[in-house]
Amino acid sequence: MSGDARYALLITLLCAATLTLFALSLTVGPAGIAFADSIMALFSDKADGVALIMQEIRLPRALLGLMIGATLGLSGAVLQGYLRNPLAEPGLLGISATASLGAVLSIYTGLAAAFALALPLAALAGAVVAVVVVQAMAGARGNSLLIILAGIAVSSFAGAMTSLALNLSPNPFAALEIMFWMLGSLTDRSMTHVWLAAPFMLAGWAMLGALGRPLDALTLGSETAASMGVDLKRVQFLAVFGTAASVGAATAVAGAIGFVGLVVPHILRPLVGARPSRLLLASALGGACVVLAADVAVRLIAPGRDLKLGVLTAIVGAPFFLWLVFRARRRLT
Amino acid sequence: MTLLCASGLNVSLGAKPVLRGLDLSVAAGEFVGLIGPNGAGKSTLLRAVLGLLPFTGEILLDGDDTAAMKARRRALKVAYLAQEREIAWAVPVETVVALGRAPHRPGFAAPTEADRAIVDEAMRRMDVTSFRHRIATELSGGEKARVLAARALAQDTPLLLADEPTAGLDPSHQIALMRLFGELAASGRGVVASLHDLGLAARWCSRLVLLDNGRIVADGRPGEVLTPQTLRAVYGVEAFFGEAGGAPVVHPLDLSGPAGG
Amino acid sequence: MGRRRATGAGLRLALLAAAGPLAAAPALAGPAPGRVVSMNVCTDQLAMLIAGPGQLHAVSMLARDPNSSVMAKEAQGFAVNHALAEEIFLMEPDLVLAGTFSSRATVGLLRRLGIHVEEFAPARSFDDIRDNIVRIGALLDRQERAGELVAELDAGLAALSAAPASGRSIALYDANSYTTGTGTLANEIFRAAGLTNIAEGLGIAGSTRLPLELLIAARPDMIATSFREYRAPALAQENFVHPAFTALEARAQNVSVPVPNMICGAPFTLEAAFVLQRAAARGGERP
Numbered sequence: 001m002s003g004d005a006r007y008a009l010l011i012t013l014l015c016a017a018t019l020t021l022f023a024l025s026l027t028v029g030p031a032g033i034a035f036a037d038s039i040m041a042l043f044s045d046k047a048d049g050v051a052l053i054m055q056e057i058r059l060p061r062a063l064l065g066l067m068i069g070a071t072l073g074l075s076g077a078v079l080q081g082y083l084r085n086p087l088a089e090p091g092l093l094g095i096s097a098t099a100s101l102g103a104v105l106s107i108y109t110g111l112a113a114a115f116a117l118a119l120p121l122a123a124l125a126g127a128v129v130a131v132v133v134v135q136a137m138a139g140a141r142g143n144s145l146l147i148i149l150a151g152i153a154v155s156s157f158a159g160a161m162t163s164l165a166l167n168l169s170p171n172p173f174a175a176l177e178i179m180f181w182m183l184g185s186l187t188d189r190s191m192t193h194v195w196l197a198a199p200f201m202l203a204g205w206a207m208l209g210a211l212g213r214p215l216d217a218l219t220l221g222s223e224t225a226a227s228m229g230v231d232l233k234r235v236q237f238l239a240v241f242g243t244a245a246s247v248g249a250a251t252a253v254a255g256a257i258g259f260v261g262l263v264v265p266h267i268l269r270p271l272v273g274a275r276p277s278r279l280l281l282a283s284a285l286g287g288a289c290v291v292l293a294a295d296v297a298v299r300l301i302a303p304g305r306d307l308k309l310g311v312l313t314a315i316v317g318a319p320f321f322l323w324l325v326f327r328a329r330r331r332l333t
Numbered sequence: 334m335t336l337l338c339a340s341g342l343n344v345s346l347g348a349k350p351v352l353r354g355l356d357l358s359v360a361a362g363e364f365v366g367l368i369g370p371n372g373a374g375k376s377t378l379l380r381a382v383l384g385l386l387p388f389t390g391e392i393l394l395d396g397d398d399t400a401a402m403k404a405r406r407r408a409l410k411v412a413y414l415a416q417e418r419e420i421a422w423a424v425p426v427e428t429v430v431a432l433g434r435a436p437h438r439p440g441f442a443a444p445t446e447a448d449r450a451i452v453d454e455a456m457r458r459m460d461v462t463s464f465r466h467r468i469a470t471e472l473s474g475g476e477k478a479r480v481l482a483a484r485a486l487a488q489d490t491p492l493l494l495a496d497e498p499t500a501g502l503d504p505s506h507q508i509a510l511m512r513l514f515g516e517l518a519a520s521g522r523g524v525v526a527s528l529h530d531l532g533l534a535a536r537w538c539s540r541l542v543l544l545d546n547g548r549i550v551a552d553g554r555p556g557e558v559l560t561p562q563t564l565r566a567v568y569g570v571e572a573f574f575g576e577a578g579g580a581p582v583v584h585p586l587d588l589s590g591p592a593g594g
Numbered sequence: 595m596g597r598r599r600a601t602g603a604g605l606r607l608a609l610l611a612a613a614g615p616l617a618a619a620p621a622l623a624g625p626a627p628g629r630v631v632s633m634n635v636c637t638d639q640l641a642m643l644i645a646g647p648g649q650l651h652a653v654s655m656l657a658r659d660p661n662s663s664v665m666a667k668e669a670q671g672f673a674v675n676h677a678l679a680e681e682i683f684l685m686e687p688d689l690v691l692a693g694t695f696s697s698r699a700t701v702g703l704l705r706r707l708g709i710h711v712e713e714f715a716p717a718r719s720f721d722d723i724r725d726n727i728v729r730i731g732a733l734l735d736r737q738e739r740a741g742e743l744v745a746e747l748d749a750g751l752a753a754l755s756a757a758p759a760s761g762r763s764i765a766l767y768d769a770n771s772y773t774t775g776t777g778t779l780a781n782e783i784f785r786a787a788g789l790t791n792i793a794e795g796l797g798i799a800g801s802t803r804l805p806l807e808l809l810i811a812a813r814p815d816m817i818a819t820s821f822r823e824y825r826a827p828a829l830a831q832e833n834f835v836h837p838a839f840t841a842l843e844a845r846a847q848n849v850s851v852p853v854p855n856m857i858c859g860a861p862f863t864l865e866a867a868f869v870l871q872r873a874a875a876r877g878g879e880r881p
Contacts, residue, residue: 119698192706213435227385
């Protein structure tokens with residue numbers, strides 16, 4: 001089967017899987033609603049219980065799972081392609097760390113209790129700060145090493161400040177709330193969260209999606225890519241700001257969900273013939289599948305306890321990494 | 334037709350000036366060998382022409398000033414074969430070569446029949462067709478070098494700049510590459526290749542430009558540029574000069590001065 | 595459309611909430627809520643004490659945990675919820691009681707769905723306890739019952755202050771070296787029991803770490819540790835085996851305080867003060 005046909009098949013399968021998991025996500029919950037009833041209730045305009053549950057509780061959760069998963073997968077693929085490093089992931093730019101810091105500060109200062117959208121907006125503000133600092137430190141046409149270093153610096157600083165907030169918190173309840181928020185969760189998110197995150201995510205996707213061809217050219221190194229017509233300044237801008245907008249919004253709404261942006265492009269890379277441009281769409285779909293599946297799992301495994309999404313992705317992600325190490329070792333020795 | 338015209342070119346890497354007031358012209362039909370000791374500024378010159386380094390002075394490509402030129406337009410005029418042979422991902426050979434067509438394809442357009450034909454031809458000329466489906470990162474150094482050269486050929490530009498393209502190739506492929514550059518020049522294009530191998534440079538280039546300390550110290554036919562005096566002065570070596578098969582033979586023998594013979 | 599009604603009600607309540615969750619909500623005009631669900635362990639217990647028969651439908655999971663709840667046995671008689679919006683929505687409550695630290699997303703979503711949610715901040719003083727009791731009494735239309743509990747609370751406080759102050763000092767020293775200073779319920783309990791909290795003397799506010807050195811230097815007469823049976827061990831308990839601490843323990847009087855009584859502010863909070871007062875009296879008799 002030719003490369004093009006294989007790619008088309010992969011995308012078709014991923015789309016099918018995403019739709020299936022989306023439907024599954026809609027049907028999992030304490031209210032035992034039959035599948036057909038639940039889908040019909042999505043479109044009903046009555047205000048009865050089932051419709052409200054489907055439209056206001058299940059739908060936003062499934063939508064956010066889809067959007068956040070796609071964001072993490074896409075930005076992971078872009079960053080790995082841009083930095084030419086398979087260990088790159090969205091957190092590298094420090095955006096999730098500063099978004100978390102913004103959210104944590106809003107909880108710590110009591111702003112989050114004062115008005116409903118304070119937390120997500122504070123998280124978005126944090127993401128903006130990260131981007132500005134990284135761009136300023138790395139320069140408009142910084143090389144990838146500078147970007148990585150700037151991102152690590154910002155991440156470490158934000159992490160330290162978050163630990164400080166936890167340390168100094170006079171209120172054990174606030175400390176617990178901060179900790180739980182940082183573990184990542186989609187529980188009880190509403191359509192408000194969807195409308196808040198959507199514009200930023202769409203803007204981010206538009207910026208990241210435009211990088212397909214430049215990333216292909218970057219396979220040969222930044223100088224050769226520049227000689228083939230790639231505008232490196234534009235690529236850096238789109239990669240950094242696209243990640244900031246989409247991942248910042250995702251973190252603002254759901255907390256820090258790790259491993260997806262790192263692992264999904266890794267798994268899918270051999271299946272797209274390692275072409276960075278093809279990896280973008282595949283990773284977006286793959287990321288959506290992973291987050292939707294994880295969110296279904298947290299509700300099935302421990303329906304009573306609020307098992308955090310970030311915990312599950314870490315539990316699956318870490319052993320996966322061990323497996324990658326073993327596989328690489330077998331190939332090299 | 335002048336493909337490249339650089340005048341008053343000054344380039345500094347950090348605080349250190351590398352190129353000083355350099356003037357260089359390359360016309361269609363020329364195969365220019367850029368030679369000189371390490372640190373003379375050969376790579377710097379090539380990268381300045383490509384807009385990869387800031388410079389003062391004027392560089393005209395095909396009559397157009399590069400200062401205001403967009404990257405994509407420049408990519409249609411000059412192709413670059415870098416010294417670092419970087420291939421970041423495990424893509425098949427034909428994908429690498431097809432990357433050379435990118436400046437010619439607008440937006441998200443799919444490759445055309447014409448594109449595919451050019452890619453096939455480039456692979457044929459570089460003798461890599463037999464492993465077009467193999468993963469590029471698993472090839473030997475020399476094979477990789479040929480694949481990357483095929484990519485530069487596929488870009489199909491009037492001017493080609495190559496930074497040490499023969500490094501790591503076996504003799505037959507070195508000669509094949511030099512022959513190819515000669516053919517490209519003969520068919521109306523221009524090639525500028527920086528070389529360390531004086532023998533190859535002498536035999537195959539139509540013109541040599543000798544760089545030392547950021548300045549051009551000699552520019553002309555191989556016989557004029559490569560003389561015992563210039564080699565002693567610039568490289569500090571004694572060489573054998575001869576002729577075989579109608580082309581000059583130059584082979585460094587030993588260090589000149591008290592260290593050598 | 596139905597959703598407009600839900601959003602409208604939700605918007606109104608969201609604005610009310612934005613005005614400040616600590617602002618006492620006006621008593622609901624109209625019939626008393628017939629089906630109340632509580633999703634916070636402290637509101638659970640107050641609701642169990644105040645609600646009329648059949649009025650309280652469900653309490654949170656923690657209400658059944660003896661480590662967190664004084665009324666763990668009574669909680670068995672109610673349905674249980676896990677503080678999740680869908681679950682609570684299905685119970686069709688007229689009123690939901692939550693804490694100010696309950697998940698913002700869950701509380702927000704419940705309000706969006708048109709459910710009336712009242713939030714209560716954790717009590718930090720006996721005045722707070724009194725206010726919370728009165729407020730719940732108003733919300734549940736059980737003002738008389740609330741009045742009884744307030745009277746119980748006041749009587750208990752009077753009994754405590756009637757006993758002669760022992761003048762002994764006390765330090766609360768909990769896992770991870772945490773102590774409670776000014777502005778905490780524990781501090782008020784010590785005061786009511788007639789004891790001086792060394793943390794107050796050290797200028798400590800809120801719940802924070804007390805360095806072991808300062809604890810030893812302050813030489814408290816009594817040390818209160820938490821009476822908590824967690825079967826799983828934790829590094830947090832390491833401070834208790836530090837040799838300096840065990841030496842201090844040998845010299846001072848150790849009191850186990852019932853933690854569930856101190857986590858939530860209610861009339862049973864006084865029990866902790868009585869325990870401490872009796873212990874202080876006993877300790878004062880030792881030579």
